[in-house]
Amino acid sequence: MKKVLGIILGVSLLFAAAPAYAGDFGQCAGCHGPSAGGASGPKLVGFDKAYLTGKALEIMAGTRVATTPTGKSLIPVMAGTMKRLNNNNAAEIVAGSGLDKALDFVVAQH
Numbered sequence: 001m002k003k004v005l006g007i008i009l010g011v012s013l014l015f016a017a018a019p020a021y022a023g024d025f026g027q028c029a030g031c032h033g034p035s036a037g038g039a040s041g042p043k044l045v046g047f048d049k050a051y052l053t054g055k056a057l058e059i060m061a062g063t064r065v066a067t068t069p070t071g072k073s074l075i076p077v078m079a080g081t082m083k084r085l086n087n088n089n090a091a092e093i094v095a096g097s098g099l100d101k102a103l104d105f106v107v108a109q110h
């Protein structure tokens with residue numbers, strides 16, 4: 001039993017510590033992978049900041065049309081995460097906001 005509790009504690013510490021290395025991208029990593037290499041959401045590595053910014057604005061504005069089977073249900077969740085990180089602004093990327101930093105993190109993964 002003690003061993004089991006130890007494993008549970010170890011695993012929870014691992015998860016609690018995980019978002020720190022990814023900075024604000026930690027909120028996106030669950031769907032896009034810890035290094036933006038893709039998971040349930042597509043790979044984001046390899047695109048420049050202008051492309052990612054354009055897509056983020058489409059997603060926050062609600063005009064993004066799903067290109068993947070899971071997209072239809074996940075886009076609204078992603079839009080909410082993006083807006084929260086972007087100080088609830090859907091019209092532009094707020095410089096220095098969590099979303100801005102998350103996009104910088106993705107670009108730095110090249």
Ligand code: HEC
Pocket residue numbers: 025027028029030031032040041042044052055056065066067068069070071072074075077078081082085099102103
């Ligand atoms: C709930 C899961 C989820 C979360 C959280 C999430 N995304 Fe996504 N994201 C997706 C899915 C799914 C798609 C693809 C949607 C489609 O077209 O079907 C996507 C697409 C994208 C795209 C467009 C890629 C392209 O080539 O068109 C960008 C950029 C993006 N996400 C950035 C982010 C960022 C930055 C965050 C964190 C603020 C984030 N996402 C959080 C699931 C998520």
